[in-house]
Amino acid sequence: xxxxxxxxxxxxxxxxxxxxxxxxxxxxxxxxxxxxxxxxxxxxxxxxxxxxxxxxxxxxxxxxxxxxxxxxxxxxxxxxxxxxxxxxxxxxxxxxxxxxxxxxxxxxxxxxxxxxxxxxxxxxxxxxxxxxxxxxxxxxxxxxxxxxxxxxxxxxxxxxxxxxxxxxxxxxxxxxxxxxxxxxxxxxxxxxxxxxxxxxxxxxxxxxxxxxxxxxxxxxxxxxxxxxxxxxxxxxxxxxxxxxxxxxxxxxxxxxxxxxxxxxxxxxxxxxxxxxxxxxxxxxxxxxxxxxxxxxxxxxxxxxxxxxxxxxxxxxxxxxxxxxxxxxxxxxxxxxxxxxxxxxxxxxxxxxxxxxxxxxxxxxxxxxxxxxxxxxxxxxxxxxxxxxxxxxxxxxxxxxxxxxxxxxxxxxxxxxxxxxxxxxxxxxxxxxxxxxxxxxxxxxxxxxxxxxxxxxxxxxxxxxxxxxxxxxxxxxxxxxxxxxxxxxxxxxxxxxxxxxxxxxxxxxxxxxxxxxxxxxxxxxxxxxxxxxxxxxxxxxxxxxxxxxxxxxxxxxxxxxxxxxxxxxxxxxxxxxxxxxxxxxxxxxxxxxxxxxxxxxxxxxx
Numbered sequence: 173x174x175x176x177x178x179x180x181x182x183x184x185x186x187x188x189x190x191x192x193x194x195x196x197x198x199x200x201x202x203x204x205x206x207x208x209x210x211x212x213x214x215x216x217x218x219x220x221x222x223x224x225x226x227x228x229x230x231x232x233x234x235x236x237x238x239x240x241x242x243x244x245x246x247x248x249x250x251x252x253x254x255x256x257x258x259x260x261x262x263x264x265x266x267x268x269x270x271x272x273x274x275x276x277x278x279x280x281x282x283x284x285x286x287x288x289x290x291x292x293x294x295x296x297x298x299x300x301x302x303x304x305x306x307x308x309x310x311x312x313x314x315x316x317x318x319x320x321x322x323x324x325x326x327x328x329x330x331x332x333x334x335x336x337x338x339x340x341x342x343x344x345x346x347x348x349x350x351x352x353x354x355x356x357x358x359x360x361x362x363x364x365x366x367x368x369x370x371x372x373x374x375x376x377x378x379x380x381x382x383x384x385x386x387x388x389x390x391x392x393x394x395x396x397x398x399x400x401x402x403x404x405x406x407x408x409x410x411x412x413x414x415x416x417x418x419x420x421x422x423x424x425x426x427x428x429x430x431x432x433x434x435x436x437x438x439x440x441x442x443x444x445x446x447x448x449x450x451x452x453x454x455x456x457x458x459x460x461x462x463x464x465x466x467x468x469x470x471x472x473x474x475x476x477x478x479x480x481x482x483x484x485x486x487x488x489x490x491x492x493x494x495x496x497x498x499x500x501x502x503x504x505x506x507x508x509x510x511x512x513x514x515x516x517x518x519x520x521x522x523x524x525x526x527x528x529x530x531x532x533x534x535x536x537x538x539x540x541x542x543x544x545x546x547x548x549x550x551x552x553x554x555x556x557x558x559x560x561x562x563x564x565x566x567x568x569x570x571x572x573x574x575x576x577x578x579x580x581x582x583x584x585x586x587x588x589x590x591x592x593x594x595x596x597x598x599x600x601x602x603x604x605x606x607x608x609x610x611x612x613x614x615x616x617x618x619x620x621x622x623x624x625x626x627x628x629x630x631x632x633x634x635x636x637x638x639x640x641x642x643x644x645x646x647x648x649x650x651x652x653x654x655x656x657x658x659x660x661x662x663x664x665x666x667x668x669x670x671x672x673x674x675x676x677x678x679x680x681x682x683x684x685x686x687x688x689x690x691x692x693x694x695x696x697x698x699x700x701x702x703x704x705x706x707x708x709x710x711x712x713x714x715x716x717x718x719x720x721x722x723x724x725x726x727x728x729x730x731x732x733x734x735x736x737x738x739x740x741x742x743x744x745x746x747x748x749x750x751x752x753x754x755x756x757x758x759x760x761x762x763x764x765x766x767x768x769x770x771x772x773x774x775x776x777x
Contacts, residue, residue: 174225175199175235177216179209180272182416183265184765188257191225193234202243202250205235206277213277215239217268219254240281244272244377247286248433249392256425260418261761261769267418270362271392273369283377290434291399295333299400299436302326304455308427308437310406310444313458314646319404319440320353322458326400326438327354327383335399338435339385340422342410350404351385360386360393388413388422391429400436401426406448407441407639419770423448443642443670446635446679464617464648466667469657471621472520480517482572482620487655488579490616491598494652495581498595499615502647503583504606505572506624514539516554517561520659522623523551528681530634531626569600572620576600607643615652617644622658622666631687634678638669686724686747694746695770696763707766710742716759723748723756741766 178189192207199205203218213236225232243250249271257267275281291299302325303309313319327337341347344361351357360372376382377394384393388411403411403426411422423439430437437452444454467490474484483491483503494501514534515522523532525541532539538547553560569585576583576598586601599614603625606617619625625637645654656666665674681687698710710728717725726745752760760769 174222174232175203175205175218176220176222177205177207177235178219178263178265178268179207179214179216180269180274181209181214181265182269183263185261185263185266185761188264189219191222191227191232193229193232195234197235197238197241199235199238199241200243202245202247203241204239204244204272204275204281206237206239207235208233213237215275215277216265217244217272219264237277239275239277239279240283242281242283242285244281244283244373245392245394246396246433248398248429249394252425252429252432253392255428256418256420259771260420261763262418270389270418273373274366275370281374283374286396287380291330291335291436292333295329295335295399296436298329299326302456303436303438305453308430308439308452309455310439310441310448310452311456311458312444312454313440313442315459316349318458320350322440323350323402324354326402327357330399331356331381331383333399334381335397336381336395337383337400337402338390338393338395338398339383339402339404340390340411340426341385341387341404342408344387346404347385347387347390354383354385357383357385360384360390362387362389388420388425391422391425398429398433398435400438401430401433402438402440404440405442406439407443407445414770417768419768421771442646443639446632446675446682449675450679464645464652464654466645467653467655468663468666469655470660470663471657472660475520481575483575483579483618484657487618487657488581490653490655491576491581491618494616495596495598497615499649499652500595500613501598501616501618502586502606502614502644503572503576503598503600503618503620504603504644505569505600505620506603514550514562516557516559518559519554519557521554521556522659523548523555528685531623569602572600603640606647607640613649614647615649617648617652617654619644619654619656619658622656622662631682631685634665634674638665638674641666641669691747691749692752692771694752694760696744696746696760697768697770698742699766699768707764708762710744713759713763713767714744717744717746717756720753720756722753 173194174191175194176189177192199218199221201218201220205216205218206213207216253267253271254264257264302322303311311322323339330337339350341350344363347359347361351359358372358376360376362369364372373394376384380396382395384390384395386393403423406423413420427437439448439452469484469486479485482505491501523539524530525532525546527546528541530541532541532548534550539550540547551562554562573583573585581598583598583600586599586605622637625640626633630636648654658666665671696713714725714728717723724747728742728744730742
């Protein structure tokens with residue numbers, strides 16, 4: 173009897189598993205064993221049980237120890253891990269190393285057998301009533317308190333039915349907050365110590381029904397009999413694994429795992445992403461009551477009267493009224509996302525693309541559209557007023573604080589602490605800081621300029637800007653106001669951030685110009701190789717990929733930015749509307765380790 177074992181080590185994508193002899197214990201796929209590897213013993217997981225091997229018998233080494241003869245990973249998680257390893261072009265050894273915590277080589281685990289089952293009809297009906305549909309669903313919400321209550325009801329009902337619940341969060345802080353609100357839940361993430369992770373792993377695997385809350389790594393926790401998988405705040409970037417490999421999207425893995433385990437799949441978000449709602453409908457909205465009153469301040473009209481301040485005069489009157497009544501206010505001012513855009517200081521004109529209306533960003537001596545990649549030269553004069561005051565935008569929060577202080581208002585940079593806030597104060601923060609604020613804390617929230625959220629080189633900038641508005645609205649206390657300053661062309665989208673007509677238009681733009689979710693996008697980056705003679709040249713890869721008619725590949729170009737993990741090198745982008753052909757997959761799998769492969773993170777299986 174032979175077994176194929178993947179050592180729990182980081183190995184190249186061309187090396188995955190090795191054949192070993194097994195003469196004693198009966199092993200199954202998923203068993204945890206000790207095998208000799210490179211003159212030492214290491215732990216490994218059995219991937220396949222073989223009757224014969226292509227390697228000569230006398231050259232095959234025996235398994236030297238067994239940590240667990242029973243599978244440590246149930247079949248759904250095991251098969252999902254193998255699929256993600258293949259999709260991300262990483263070795264099975266590297267994949268399982270990131271899933272299974274380290275166990276001492278002399279340890280022994282007594283794990284119960286995996287008993288598969290199905291969710292009873294009454295529980296299935298309960299889940300459908302809670303989420304509004306029988307298949308994969310999206311639940312929108314306004315306050316996290318109502319969301320935590322939904323999680324509590326679902327997990328308790330599944331526990332009574334003998335089924336497990338898995339809740340995936342974008343950050344550890346979110347996971348700790350949810351775990352604290354659900355009795356009997358187990359926290360699971362890879363920032364825990366090795367001992368804590370090992371203890372949680374064994375306790376989850378040893379019970380029939382468990383409630384696990386964690387980050388994307390918890391998707392491979394050894395849960396038995398999963399009844400529901402909940403992806404919390406699916407629009408957050410924290411669900412994407414960037415470094416190291418395997419670079420997978422937790423939302424896509426959740427969809428695959430739910431299909432493998434026949435579990436209910438639930439996504440939650442304040443404002444669901446377009447890529448998600450194109451596949452799954454929004455079936456329920458928690459707390460459907462109307463949000464805060466939204467006040468729009470027309471900056472063009474204020475400039476016509478000579479008001480060029482960051483915080484305009486009508487907004488100052490609202491701030492004085494709130495602080496005089498002892499309320500708190502939050503001023504959100506973008507500090508970095510305006511970099512690269514132009515604005516006329518005389519009339520407020522911002523150059524936009526003639527094809528799709530997207531604000532243009534500065535790139536050297538040209539203006540570039542993030543949607544259709546159209547380029548135009550930087551104009552010498554303003555096309556609207558013929559003025560010569562076209563300047564780059566980008567001011568920090570210090571000028572905002574100085575303006576408010578000159579107006580007689582007490583303002584300070586936002587400090588997120590546990591100390592009680594003083595009444596009548598004004599906090600000034602960037603959009604990133606305001607996104608992490610607690611809910612219902614302010615009597616007034618001010619966005620100094622809406623266009624600053626759009627002037628970033630991302631195809632989904634408009635979608636992210638609308639989601640920011642919904643997030644800012646959640647910081648407003650009952651009876652408070654959301655004030656947004658901006659150009660009159662954005663008035664409708666500010667007052668109706670989740671307009672169905674906008675969703676249809678945005679999806680049409682993405683389909684027209686080849687952006688997700690219409691296309692599958694794969695990015696190839698080649699780090700600067702220490703041994704250039706041993707690496708695959710970018711021109712060779714480009715020529716081989718260009719022979720396929722089913723894909724579009726960009727010519728080799730220099731990657732921007734340098735960091736320790738991703739130094740500047742060569743980048744290629746592959747786009748296809750179909751699954752990759754086996755020939756293309758084989759070509760990508762033959763690249764050396766200087767090439768990193770990232771599949772489009774917006775794809776939902």
